[in-house]
Amino acid sequence: MAAQIFSAIFVIIIGVGGCVAYFWGANRLLDLIFPSRGVSGGAAINNLRRQGYVRPWLFVGPALIILTVYLIYPMIATLWLSFFDRGGTSFVGLANYEWAAGDHDLRNSILNNILWLAVVPAACTFLGLIIAVLTDKIWWGTIAKSLIFLPLAISFVGASVIWKFIYEYRGEGQIQIGLLNAIIQYFGGQPQVWISLPFWNNFFLMVILIWIQTGFAMVILSSALRGIPEETLEAAVIDGANPFQIFWKIMVPQIWGTIAVVWTTITILVLKVFDIVLTMTNGQWNSQVLANLMFDWMFRGGGDFGRGATIAIIIMIAVIPIMVWNIRQANKETGGH
């Protein structure tokens, strides 16, 4: 373990030192190759121009290499691999996609993912908005917001344990140590094994993600709400609008852009949700989702890279519309700067 700590510290020093050395050294080298001082005026201007061509690439170079190796190349390779067999060696054409079209587990995962997509972003945004509006009105709003925001710092695995404890089931008549079943039993209901109830278990898993992400929606929307001009609200009050009208007709339309951002951010997160399903059910009882199914295929029986890659492509296809929308928004906003 000492060796491990030592190597971690060593890497921090090497990594940071290496970065500094690279940036400083490359920059220095450039100054030496194209000197701008101590040469004649014309040469200096020429050299400065040449420096101007090269220097940006020295600055973005390391980032570009890492992005290429870790994101751009793998994207292309995943697409490529989806046309190959389990070992990734022989070309099988569209066989993986044909399998995907007919596979029962995969269809079930897609349906579950659609269910997640329909519920989680909507629930987070809606709850986040309500809490943002309510906490703005009270003196202890900041504390309340902090507490609701807190689960965002908790890992999905940690959150799964927390909620698994809430869903814990003991046989009927026994003392329930899971909060949900204890409440149900207190009111005379039947305790249930919540996470193995087909179809409904999806919702019990979604609750975990909603619990985590509502704080995110709340913070973003709360700051957008503060940006609403006072005058519009005052005018509405003078015109005799009630709180609900003010909320729906004055506030919500003005923060529509932010709502869309929150919604899409959570949508992407939902498409990638993996940890919660793995730790709660591992896809049993019809609760499988795409990201967990892909992980399963990556390692099941030594791994099937072709099918795993195909599932990754399916997730990617779902993300592409949001990606295009994001790029267009960003271009519009920065005007290419």
Added chain:
Amino acid sequence: MAAKTGKSFIGRFGVHIAVLVFVTIWTIPTLGILVSSLRDKDQIVASGWWNSFASSSQSEAGRLPAASAQTQKDGKYVIEGNIFGDGPKREISAFGVKSAAPTQYKAGSVADLNDGVSLQMNADGGFVLSSPKAFEGDRGQRVYFASSAPPKFTTDNYQAVLFSEGIGRSFMNSLTVTIPATVIPILIAAFAAYALAWMRFPGRALLIAVIIGLLVVPLQMSLIPLLRLYNGVGTFFGVPSKTYLGIWLAHTGFGLPFAIYLLRSYIAGLPREIMESARIDGASDFEIFVKIVLPLSFPVLASFAIFQFLWVWNDLLVAMVFLGTAPDQIVLTAKLNALLGSRGGNWEILTTSAFITIIVPLIVFFSLQRYFVRGLLAGSVKGG
């Protein structure tokens, strides 16, 4: 904006109540594992954690020793002992001998059973059963009693989990993964962000678009080719394919788009005049970056560092793909996942382990919340 809606007393009261309900729902789950992790492990299964501050009382039933245990005392036949035997002692408040009236007699009092037989049971579980005639039969007298155990809090669970379940080691592994994976991307991203914000070069707009596109690319797209690449590199050089170096670089790669995006939008917003006056004074881009941009960017660098720290610390997927599951490599999240499988019913272990995994993020989060929120706002409202 406040107070303009909901002017009435009832309206304001309602708002307080509503927020209180939300806060309660959002805090109770975490509170549950914190309280449970500090409870005695026998109590965790005996009562819900919400009862842990009260003495946990329960109705129990037991059987006194059979006739063979009797002794003769003062002309009476007596069976003596303690109902709890050698097990953990609880406090008895009442007892009875009929299932219909299990708490008929107060602890310490003498119950008259039929035929001159009497039973006394004390609060500590000690009992005396005496009779003028000899006891018969090989089944002892059935007794019922209400017992209560005082609330018992302990840090035993933490000791057990940290040292014998391997959570302590995993904690170190998590730190080993997280700190370099947080530090390395910062400088790389900062240089790239400066170039993308303040230097003119062909392909810049395209690069920015690519980075914004990469922001949303699911991790899943990278896993299989990188796994193959790592295996290939491992085989080629004859080194293990699952190494800390591998996961540091992987986290650096996955964190870079967000880092560059976040830093670029901040650095692009720095005042142009500062840069230009420095340039007129003869400073090169490198000097401007190191002496002006880096110090001014401290808040956004802190924001990113917090994000990356939380994301790497909380990550399970990347760790499961790029690190092994042996004790010297397994990180906290993966360990917790493994414990869920192997220690499914041992809530004292699970709640304690879970609390240890979330305590570091919670500390980081509470002490640096300001930077975290700022990063969140900059990262998603602008453009994204």
